[in-house]
Amino acid sequence: xxxxxxxxxAAPEVVVVVTALVVLALGLMAQRGTGICSAVxxxxxxxxxxxxxxxxxxxxxxxxxxxxxxxxxxxxxxCLALAxxxxxxxxxxxxxxxxxxxxxxxxxxTIGLMLLVGSEELLMIFIGLELTGLSLYVxxxxxxxxxxxxxxxLKYFLFGSTASAFTLFGLSFxxxxxxxxxxxxxxxxxxxxxxxxxxxxxxxMTLIGFAFKIAAAPFxxxxxxxxxxxxxxxxxxIASGSKVASFVVLGKxxxxxxxxxxxxxxxxxxxxxxxxxxxxxxxxSIVIGNLVALAQSNVRRLLAYSAVAHAGYTLLGLVAGxxxxxxxxxxxxxxxxxxxxGAFGVVALVRREIGxxxxxxxxxxxSRSPLLAGCMAIFMLSLAGLPPLAGxxxxxxxxxxxxxxxxxxxxxxxVALALxxxxxxxxxxxxxxxxxxxxxxxxxxNSEPSSSIKxxxxxxxxxxxxxxxxxxxxxxxxxxxxxxxxxxx
Amino acid sequence: MAHLISALILLxxxxxxxxxxARESHARGIALGFNALTAIAAFLLxxxxxxxxxxxxxxxxxxxxPTIGAEYLVGIDGLSLLLVFLTSLVxxxxxxxxxxxxxxxxxxxxxxxxxxxxxxxxxxxxWFLFYEMSxxxxxxxxxxxxxxxxxxxxxxFFVYTFLGSVAMLLSFLGIYLAKGTFDFAALAELGKTGLLxxxxxxxxxxxxxxxxxxxxxxxxxxxxxxxxxxxAPTGVSMxxxxxxxxxxxxxxxxxxxxxxxxxxxxxxxxxxxxAVCSIVLASLAAWAQSxxxxxxxxxxxxxxxxxxxxxxxxxxxxxxxLAEMQAALSGVFMQIFNHGIxxxxxxxxxxxxxxxxxxxxxxDFGGLxxxxxxxxxxxxxxxxxxxxxxxxxxxxxxxxxxxxxFALAPWPTALATLGLLFTAIVxxxxxxxxxxxxxxxSCNAFPDLKRSEKWIVVPVTLLMFALGIAPQFAFxxxxxxxxxxxxxxx
Numbered sequence: 001x002x003x004x005x006x007x008x009x010a011a012p013e014v015v016v017v018v019t020a021l022v023v024l025a026l027g028l029m030a031q032r033g034t035g036i037c038s039a040v041x042x043x044x045x046x047x048x049x050x051x052x053x054x055x056x057x058x059x060x061x062x063x064x065x066x067x068x069x070x071x072x073x074x075x076x077x078x079c080l081a082l083a084x085x086x087x088x089x090x091x092x093x094x095x096x097x098x099x100x101x102x103x104x105x106x107x108x109x110t111i112g113l114m115l116l117v118g119s120e121e122l123l124m125i126f127i128g129l130e131l132t133g134l135s136l137y138v139x140x141x142x143x144x145x146x147x148x149x150x151x152x153x154l155k156y157f158l159f160g161s162t163a164s165a166f167t168l169f170g171l172s173f174x175x176x177x178x179x180x181x182x183x184x185x186x187x188x189x190x191x192x193x194x195x196x197x198x199x200x201x202x203x204x205m206t207l208i209g210f211a212f213k214i215a216a217a218p219f220x221x222x223x224x225x226x227x228x229x230x231x232x233x234x235x236x237x238i239a240s241g242s243k244v245a246s247f248v249v250l251g252k253x254x255x256x257x258x259x260x261x262x263x264x265x266x267x268x269x270x271x272x273x274x275x276x277x278x279x280x281x282x283x284x285s286i287v288i289g290n291l292v293a294l295a296q297s298n299v300r301r302l303l304a305y306s307a308v309a310h311a312g313y314t315l316l317g318l319v320a321g322x323x324x325x326x327x328x329x330x331x332x333x334x335x336x337x338x339x340x341x342g343a344f345g346v347v348a349l350v351r352r353e354i355g356x357x358x359x360x361x362x363x364x365x366x367s368r369s370p371l372l373a374g375c376m377a378i379f380m381l382s383l384a385g386l387p388p389l390a391g392x393x394x395x396x397x398x399x400x401x402x403x404x405x406x407x408x409x410x411x412x413x414x415v416a417l418a419l420x421x422x423x424x425x426x427x428x429x430x431x432x433x434x435x436x437x438x439x440x441x442x443x444x445x446n447s448e449p450s451s452s453i454k455x456x457x458x459x460x461x462x463x464x465x466x467x468x469x470x471x472x473x474x475x476x477x478x479x480x481x482x483x484x485x486x487x488x489x
Numbered sequence: 490m491a492h493l494i495s496a497l498i499l500l501x502x503x504x505x506x507x508x509x510x511a512r513e514s515h516a517r518g519i520a521l522g523f524n525a526l527t528a529i530a531a532f533l534l535x536x537x538x539x540x541x542x543x544x545x546x547x548x549x550x551x552x553x554x555p556t557i558g559a560e561y562l563v564g565i566d567g568l569s570l571l572l573v574f575l576t577s578l579v580x581x582x583x584x585x586x587x588x589x590x591x592x593x594x595x596x597x598x599x600x601x602x603x604x605x606x607x608x609x610x611x612x613x614x615x616w617f618l619f620y621e622m623s624x625x626x627x628x629x630x631x632x633x634x635x636x637x638x639x640x641x642x643x644x645x646f647f648v649y650t651f652l653g654s655v656a657m658l659l660s661f662l663g664i665y666l667a668k669g670t671f672d673f674a675a676l677a678e679l680g681k682t683g684l685l686x687x688x689x690x691x692x693x694x695x696x697x698x699x700x701x702x703x704x705x706x707x708x709x710x711x712x713x714x715x716x717x718x719x720x721a722p723t724g725v726s727m728x729x730x731x732x733x734x735x736x737x738x739x740x741x742x743x744x745x746x747x748x749x750x751x752x753x754x755x756x757x758x759x760x761x762x763x764a765v766c767s768i769v770l771a772s773l774a775a776w777a778q779s780x781x782x783x784x785x786x787x788x789x790x791x792x793x794x795x796x797x798x799x800x801x802x803x804x805x806x807x808x809x810x811l812a813e814m815q816a817a818l819s820g821v822f823m824q825i826f827n828h829g830i831x832x833x834x835x836x837x838x839x840x841x842x843x844x845x846x847x848x849x850x851x852x853d854f855g856g857l858x859x860x861x862x863x864x865x866x867x868x869x870x871x872x873x874x875x876x877x878x879x880x881x882x883x884x885x886x887x888x889x890x891x892x893x894x895f896a897l898a899p900w901p902t903a904l905a906t907l908g909l910l911f912t913a914i915v916x917x918x919x920x921x922x923x924x925x926x927x928x929x930x931s932c933n934a935f936p937d938l939k940r941s942e943k944w945i946v947v948p949v950t951l952l953m954f955a956l957g958i959a960p961q962f963a964f965x966x967x968x969x970x971x972x973x974x975x976x977x978x979x
Contacts, residue, residue: 381625387617388618396658419655419656423651426648430628433632434632434640
């Protein structure tokens with residue numbers, strides 16, 4: 001293995017690294033040239049996506065440190081696309097200071113995500129986690145003029161670093177028991193039957209770290225403050241990109257690495273393993289997320305608690321296990337991520353134009369900008385899981401995978417809970433719609449007459465693209481489902 | 490002619506998209522234009538439909554999402570065709586009832602497309618997609634253009650219906666995992682021998698029952714309805730009661746009754762009791778209303794209760810004389826159509842009264858006969874039709890239902906006749922309060938029917954008479970389907 005090969009196989013990552021450095025330099029040189037940083041960053045992401053397409057189908061480097069399969073390629077492209085939309089989102093933000101640094105951090109976080117997705121080795125995964133995490137901590141606290149942003153950054157950092165410590169500790173146990181850090185090799189070492197206490201501790205601690213990343217209850221406490229306080233593009237990326245990559249890796253770790261220690265989360269047949277742990281996390285997330293979201297009056301906090309609930313739904317697929325379950329998880333988390341980027345895009349515009357992101361600021365949005373109102377309605381209804389939108393089929397796949405798993409519909413309790421949860425969730429998504437479609441002047445708290453919101457072409461295009469994508473994926477889910485199914489081993 | 494049904498579903502959708510580039514003042518004209526096109530499509534559908542043959546016709550089948558057993562499968566039988574006709578009649582009627590803008594028309598057309606889809610889809614996933622798709626426009630229409638309580642009513646309507654759908658989805662998921670198909674025809678075939686067994690069967694039955702009972706609505710799942718119908722603007726109320734409520738009834742016919750014959754037989758008496766409660770209690774509740782819209786809303790529950798009585802009597806009774814079952818089923822189908830036309834007409838008239846007076850309480854009017862004789866006369870025809878006067882359309886359906894059900898389930902049917910009595914009281918009292926007596930001072934300048942309104946009222950009233958005097962025309966459409974279904978349930 002020579003370095004030229006490595007360079008070829010890691011070409012997308014290299015492109016993003018170079019772009020990050022260029023953007024940083026540009027940001028330092030042209031203090032006022034704000035447009036150029038975002039343009040370069042976006043172009044770099046597109047180049048990187050093109051580079052991913054040029055990669056060979058399968059390759060393995062350094063015993064799994066860098067793995068290329070159709071699955072990793074697909075999700076690298078998805079992460080790059082999410083970063084791309086985040087760049088467009090950040091372009092319109094009104095915090096011009098240190099723009100270059102911001103985009104550079106965003107690109108670094110993207111590299112972390114790509115490493116996470118494209119690795120089957122515990123150490124590399126941890127490095128990816130940390131690279132993503134450290135970039136995102138700074139991005140969350142980037143708005144120095146806003147104390148809320150500082151709070152968001154600090155909270156995210158403290159929770160995140162503790163969770164990372166747990167993960168690392170857990171990984172060390174796993175290494176101690178198995179003597180290897182490659183996921184495939186670990187899978188061969190762990191046999192069925194009773195799990196040793198040391199390994200159990202290792203597994204649980206590893207899962208805690210990921211539960212933090214995906215904001216599953218009870219490790220979700222950072223999410224509301226971070227989603228609300230961080231600059232909106234940062235929040236969008238934390239909620240979308242970081243979540244997608246975390247689910248991909250979590251799936252790989254539990255299904256490939258810890259596969260034999262699956263256990264069972266069936267109602268009357270609980271067997272120790274990682275799936276009861278995930279099932280408990282899922283159940284807690286669904287209940288807490290949905291119930292607390294009901295009481296929110298700030299749209300970003302509402303999205304944060306709904307994110308907790310969605311993490312719970314998404315875990316269902318992993319609890320079910322198998323190709324089908326993993327595929328359902330991947331489909332759902334992808335759809336969710338794009339929906340959320342879109343929703344944050346609308347929130348960002350509303351915040352910029354009306355001056356806040358409480359529910360009352362959304363009132364009568366329809367009369368100000370029908371496009372924004374329509375897009376937001378599609379995003380909210382997709383999150384609520386209404387057909388014919390993509391969110392419906394995402395939930396459908398997840399729930400049918402969970403129903404099918406195990407003998408005698410053992411996971412029915414979890415599915416019923418999730419369905420009940422998604423029913424409850426409808427109420428708070430409707431609350432957003434209610435505000436948007438209310439008449440101007442009736443329950444509008446701002447006294448100034450409502451003016452229409454002007455969007456520039458790029459924002460209009462990107463929001464329309466996202467909304468159209470959600471509708472099309474709802475009408476034709478096979479487009480993505482078939483691709484994910486084909487890429488799963 | 491192969492893609493006629495798809496054309497029917499797509500035309501309103503195209504219309505809805507077209508609204509985005511149309512001029513605000515042209516919106517209603519364009520909506521009516523697209524309705525004319527769908528009416529032509531419905532007419533062609535009828536020309537190509539073989540009324541003598543049983544089973545689904547003009548089927549279209551395309552692969553859609555094979556991994557979850559979803560395909561694009563549409564087809565019509567007599568019942569579907571009847572509902573398609575009903576939809577094509579009520580929607581233009583509703584558009585005429587209201588001055589509207591682009592957004593309103595676009596949402597109405599979207600709802601129309603969803604309804605055509607629901608009535609013709611033969612695969613559960615496709616059906617469910619359309620079923621839910623009708624929900625969003627209905628919610629927004631009530632939310633944006635509704636009356637005083639619109640916020641509460643819209644949310645209540647949406648949340649209620651959605652709970653039902655969620656339960657229904659879970660049930661069908663269970664059925665799919667057990668049997669591996671979402672195809673209605675295949676499921677009905679499997680249903681003859683029992684689709685599921687034990688606890689799963691009851692869970693699945695409960696979920697689907699809940700979903701449909703909310704939609705119809707059946708007592709005690711009806712509490713969303715008066716609020717929603719009261720708050721919705723006139724045109725939307727007409728569509729809600731005329732067509733949307735039929736989604737539930739046709740759902741019972743297509744989804745629940747053929748799939749769970751065993752469970753229904755065990756629960757039969759209870760289901761009949763629910764139907765009787767719907768009939769009697771709703772008519773009593775209507776008696777107690779002073780708001781005309783609420784009154785008609787409760788009577789709507791009452792009229793759909795007759796449909797449910799007929800259906801449950803057919804499927805749940807122990808004795809099964811084929812002729813009586815056919816009578817009851819014909820009555821149910823007839824009632825579906827008649828109620829759609831009559832209730833929409835009643836809401837239309839209430840809309841006219843409200844336009845002229847600004848209020849719609851029972852006691853806000855009086856002596857209208859003196860200043861608006863035409864309006865009163867035509868409106869009474871609709872009221873008489875609704876209370877089931879022979880010679881008008883309402884009578885045929887109710888008579889057949891009672892004739893058939895009495896032989897199958899005598900006691901519940903006998904109790905249900907109380908509903909007829911109360912309905913008559915409610916309407917006579919309303920006529921008394923509105924039309925006769927001294928002219929109320931505030932109604933002095935009460936204009937009679939305008940020319941444009943006459944053009945709408947006359948054809949609808951003629952249709953009521955036509956169906957009442959020569960119903961054979963409508964029976965021909967669904968006769969073969971009735972015979973086939975009666976055999977299926979026997």
